[in-house]
Amino acid sequence: MSLLFASTKLARARQLKRQTCRIFKFDTVIDIQWTEFADKADALCDVLPSTFSFWHINQMCEYLQSRILKAANATLPSSTVGNNYTPKVPKDLEILTQHYRFLNRLMHSIRLLRKYPSSYSAAHEHKWSTHLIRLQNILQLYKKVFTFVPTLPFSLSSCRQDNFKSLLDDLSNISKSLRGFHLLQEKDFQDSSIRAHLDDRNNNFETDLSSFIESALSRTRRRITLDCVFIDHSTHPQLLTDPKDIDDAVVNHFQNFVPIKSTPPVSVDTLPDRWSSAYQPMDDVSSSIYDSLMNPPTLDE
Structure with missing residues (x-):
């Protein structure tokens, strides 16, 4: 996978003097496409292992990279973007964030029921029937994340015996697991965004020096159109x-x-009055203080 990422870097597009580059939409790849990609890559690697082992390490890497890229171009979804492209939040991360927020809102409503049990009504049962479907979809979608999949009740009335304690514990465990997974996914996206901004800054260093200086100094550019x-x-x-x-x-x-x-002005006296008065020597400062300015420092100093 690292070879596949390396093949899509903006530096490669600049090296080939292209204004655009291809990016692969990893967040939309389904299992069948991953299988097709693996099969295609295996089919393209037709060199015998005995021959491959005698190659130089650079030749090995170039061969594998070209075969992986060909397989990706043939099987994985992609799009062509400009060299200033900045990735947006991946679809998977956006969906994961929505699920995590949904869990927090649901836990908040259950805590209110636990605090005010007399507020329980048929409306809560109707909402729970809808929430239960979404919870089951979440458990199925992220089943690899959970070490233990709890059995959720079909009705809230059955949870009133222990004042919703068991239900809150199960929802809390689901939320913690999703939170950990969300942090990992968010960190991966931040790393990819940082790499994209660094590539963009390197590109500006070669093609647009003013933009490079602005980004290096973290200045906000203002302009009037x-x-x-x-x-x-x-x-x-x-x-x-x-x-x-x-x-x-x-x-x-x-x-x-x-x-x-x-x-430049010849002397201070030739400056306008506004500036000459500002640059005139000060009467209370002796001019001799500058005599030893260029002397080397002494051992005591």
């Missing part, structure tokens, strides 16, 4: 509406409107 620009020319006034013409006019304006003086 102009939908039109009027050029007040004495003989040929223009109203620009094309985005490219607007960008060119704005760049030209800020490059030429204010002339840049590259000649």
Whole structure:
């Protein structure tokens, strides 16, 4: 799987001078597709083990990577994205989050029933019949996560004997297991997102240095989007509406409107009064304090 991830990195797309790259939608792959992928990869690896063992390690890796990528292209769902693509929350993680929140809300309602048993009514039974179906689906969907699958009651009335204690314990165990699994899935997604942002930053270092500096300094970029620009020319006034013409006019304006003086002032006295007074030597500070500024430090210092 690591070879498959490596084959889809943005660095590879840049190396081949492509503006797009292919990503595989692992969150939508079903069991049959994984089986087809494994069978296809096995069929493509047609080199005898005796021959394969004599190859250099680099040749082995390149051979396996090419066969895995061919098998993935033939069997796994994928899509083409730009080099600035940032992954969204996977569908599986989103569904898992919804199930975990549902469990917390359900446990809260059961705790209220436990605290106020007189509030029990037929409406609770109707809601429980709906919740029970979803709970059974959760237990079936994440059966590999649970070390023990509890038997849930068909009716809430049977739980009133111990004031819903057993039901709360079962729901709490389910919630804890889902919570642990959710943390692992979330950590995997965070790692993949970090890798995507790092690849994006590396790409900016080569193609867009200003964006790289902004991301490295964690600055938020602010910009004003102009939908039109009027050029007040004495003989040929223009109203620009094309985005490219607007960008060119704005760049030209800020490059030429204010002339840049590259000649530094000769002395403080040549500065305007506003600045010359600020840079004049202070009367209460002796100018001799700078005499030893460039001396090497002494042993006592």
